[in-house]
Amino acid sequence: MINQHYLSMLEHKSVIRELAEYAGRRGKEIGYENVFDFSLGNPSVPAPESFKNAAVNLLETMEPLALHGYTPSAGSPYVKEKVAASLKRRFGIAYKPEHIFPTSGCAAALAHALRAVTEPGEDVLVFAPFFPEYVPYICDTGANIRIVPPDLPDFQINFEALEEMLAPETGAVLINTPNNPSGAVYTEETLQRLGDVLREYSKRFGHTIFLISDEPYREICFDGKKCPYPAAYYDNTLTCYSFSKSLSIPGERIGYVAVNPACEQSDKMDLIFAQISRGIGHNCPASLIQLAIARTLDDTADLSVYETNMNLLYDTFRDLGFSVPRPGGTFYIMPKAPEVSAEAFCRKALKYDLVFVPCEGFHAPGYFRVAYCIDTEKVERSLPVIRKFVREEYGTPGSRS
Amino acid sequence: MINQHYLSMLEHKSVIRELAEYAGRRGKEIGYENVFDFSLGNPSVPAPESFKNAAVNLLETMEPLALHGYTPSAGSPYVKEKVAASLKRRFGIAYKPEHIFPTSGCAAALAHALRAVTEPGEDVLVFAPFFPEYVPYICDTGANIRIVPPDLPDFQINFEALEEMLAPETGAVLINTPNNPSGAVYTEETLQRLGDVLREYSKRFGHTIFLISDEPYREICFDGKKCPYPAAYYDNTLTCYSFSKSLSIPGERIGYVAVNPACEQSDKMDLIFAQISRGIGHNCPASLIQLAIARTLDDTADLSVYETNMNLLYDTFRDLGFSVPRPGGTFYIMPKAPEVSAEAFCRKALKYDLVFVPCEGFHAPGYFRVAYCIDTEKVERSLPVIRKFVREEYGTPGSRS
Numbered sequence: 001m002i003n004q005h006y007l008s009m010l011e012h013k014s015v016i017r018e019l020a021e022y023a024g025r026r027g028k029e030i031g032y033e034n035v036f037d038f039s040l041g042n043p044s045v046p047a048p049e050s051f052k053n054a055a056v057n058l059l060e061t062m063e064p065l066a067l068h069g070y071t072p073s074a075g076s077p078y079v080k081e082k083v084a085a086s087l088k089r090r091f092g093i094a095y096k097p098e099h100i101f102p103t104s105g106c107a108a109a110l111a112h113a114l115r116a117v118t119e120p121g122e123d124v125l126v127f128a129p130f131f132p133e134y135v136p137y138i139c140d141t142g143a144n145i146r147i148v149p150p151d152l153p154d155f156q157i158n159f160e161a162l163e164e165m166l167a168p169e170t171g172a173v174l175i176n177t178p179n180n181p182s183g184a185v186y187t188e189e190t191l192q193r194l195g196d197v198l199r200e201y202s203k204r205f206g207h208t209i210f211l212i213s214d215e216p217y218r219e220i221c222f223d224g225k226k227c228p229y230p231a232a233y234y235d236n237t238l239t240c241y242s243f244s245k246s247l248s249i250p251g252e253r254i255g256y257v258a259v260n261p262a263c264e265q266s267d268k269m270d271l272i273f274a275q276i277s278r279g280i281g282h283n284c285p286a287s288l289i290q291l292a293i294a295r296t297l298d299d300t301a302d303l304s305v306y307e308t309n310m311n312l313l314y315d316t317f318r319d320l321g322f323s324v325p326r327p328g329g330t331f332y333i334m335p336k337a338p339e340v341s342a343e344a345f346c347r348k349a350l351k352y353d354l355v356f357v358p359c360e361g362f363h364a365p366g367y368f369r370v371a372y373c374i375d376t377e378k379v380e381r382s383l384p385v386i387r388k389f390v391r392e393e394y395g396t397p398g399s400r401s
Numbered sequence: 402m403i404n405q406h407y408l409s410m411l412e413h414k415s416v417i418r419e420l421a422e423y424a425g426r427r428g429k430e431i432g433y434e435n436v437f438d439f440s441l442g443n444p445s446v447p448a449p450e451s452f453k454n455a456a457v458n459l460l461e462t463m464e465p466l467a468l469h470g471y472t473p474s475a476g477s478p479y480v481k482e483k484v485a486a487s488l489k490r491r492f493g494i495a496y497k498p499e500h501i502f503p504t505s506g507c508a509a510a511l512a513h514a515l516r517a518v519t520e521p522g523e524d525v526l527v528f529a530p531f532f533p534e535y536v537p538y539i540c541d542t543g544a545n546i547r548i549v550p551p552d553l554p555d556f557q558i559n560f561e562a563l564e565e566m567l568a569p570e571t572g573a574v575l576i577n578t579p580n581n582p583s584g585a586v587y588t589e590e591t592l593q594r595l596g597d598v599l600r601e602y603s604k605r606f607g608h609t610i611f612l613i614s615d616e617p618y619r620e621i622c623f624d625g626k627k628c629p630y631p632a633a634y635y636d637n638t639l640t641c642y643s644f645s646k647s648l649s650i651p652g653e654r655i656g657y658v659a660v661n662p663a664c665e666q667s668d669k670m671d672l673i674f675a676q677i678s679r680g681i682g683h684n685c686p687a688s689l690i691q692l693a694i695a696r697t698l699d700d701t702a703d704l705s706v707y708e709t710n711m712n713l714l715y716d717t718f719r720d721l722g723f724s725v726p727r728p729g730g731t732f733y734i735m736p737k738a739p740e741v742s743a744e745a746f747c748r749k750a751l752k753y754d755l756v757f758v759p760c761e762g763f764h765a766p767g768y769f770r771v772a773y774c775i776d777t778e779k780v781e782r783s784l785p786v787i788r789k790f791v792r793e794e795y796g797t798p799g800s801r802s
Contacts, residue, residue: 002666003517007673108683
């Protein structure tokens, strides 16, 4: 019979998607250039020329049978080797090919990592605020999601709450740095302390608590800094990566899991992942795309626009008196709404054709997300509209509560 | 903790993979051209030029943001429309875009179809012989696999056994025509009778029994015939297709589920599939590959070599006195071994550098699979070796038991 669980999921509409659809409809009325659509996290800069060149060159020069043939279920050995070498060079961890498992983007990376290091019934801890899709990602494996409350106001880790929630049932801890939706980047100090806590509690409970690190925004880091690499602070780390944002190719669905060589069962983990693929129908990302990214591993799209946009919006929201943590990376900023309900705030913003996303679904009630992966020119045009909206609806900063 | 179920799966080695690895090692000793490797079902003819041209043209002319951007989770509307129109034209069923769900090959198509139309605990009936991966495909959804014994000697459907096994717990029936490993193609009569039986038992049990039709070999059909299209004989059919064989692009992982417009919930099924994707980490096939196949839907690689090879092998095995059903399609033939254990037969064949696969894993004990997706020149060279092997080990046809 039709599966009632999946059928019932259709009734739960995504707020982000509804807002994006609204923006699309409104755009048809007044011209999309006049809708300040900050709803969706889609890269706005083109893929680098090198990616196109790599793909065209592969198509033009490689034997079709080799180019389009089955790759082994644990991934193309050539791609695994290239990714391992790049990570080793960049982060100083001695990855070998068997530690790399190419996946169809971060969603598939997480689908494999979560299944590999948890048993059904175990807990996976996540930190508010977090990407709402973590709920189906985790719950579909049979594990339980448990939410560690946020660390205010900087959205690092609330260690007191974490230590209270770690339990013998804890199978894994899932982090996301740089963070969607807050833009926060975990500091070295945060990651060091997280590693210490996980080591301590793994020992106390007599089993490994794995760290799953979701890093699609790793390369979008501001102020000339590099994002600290979580796997460097804790051996039992599975790093989930996607090239969606760094190369601006989200539709190509390409990423990987990298297993720290010092992780438990690290030498077998790609084979365990391949077993998982059999049940969930994964069977590797497209071979052409695997081979193309192997040639462009250290390239990125021109990501500087995101920092430019962040600064414009951060300054504007601060000038307007908002409480707003300064993003260290991503293409999101998450100010606190000037009233209790961020949903009410976002509804009012729509009257000004400003499309923001309330963060209830991200487990950051009272905050809203502004996705600034749009042209800087449009961000600039939005600023006076944002000022007008806030002054008309909430008064000048001094006069607000 | 490390998931013990997936870890334990590592101990169950695949016979096909072991044989293929053996062939690879042996090839390094004596030259791969001297190993008659009939073990793997990998297409041996190159993708058509049109596929390369489509991909290169997309890369050269389309805006990178549009080409590589996120596709909706139910698939690119353009691709859905093109596939629907092609199927409508070819099979006379009024598919619309919402009935098509692009997937990462047939494995992903089956992963979605099985989850959509069964509840955990329900039965899925399969027909021996069948592709061994059906076991993880079905069991990972929480459903139970139940095996209908084969219809000898032609490998159509054993209806007596089917009717005995249909039960109120039956959620779906999974067929594969043309069939791996037997090469059998279900006749119109078989499909008509199957439709009648499923209609009757759906009515008797008061709920729909869905038909899931796995058709990666649909375009490889012999004797100038077209393979009868199962969805035309039963409304509640989900057709799972892959371009791996027809376009010789298995590594690109591209296929679809097509839901018969007359199927229960057909208008919502692509949205149900998209909900399933969230939990299993699917999120669409690569956008470049989706768009490239939309331009080459009605093309195929030059598939005629498979029929040439089939005829050579069929005639040889028949001349040697084997009981062997003549394949109507695929690139497999499945003779009966001249001794009880097909495994023993295949082990003896290895001494002659003939690599066949015993069909115990396909639930056809006593038979062996010969995958003839290799060059005709090599098939021709293998024939005297097959004759020599059989005569030396089993005597002339007349003298065999």
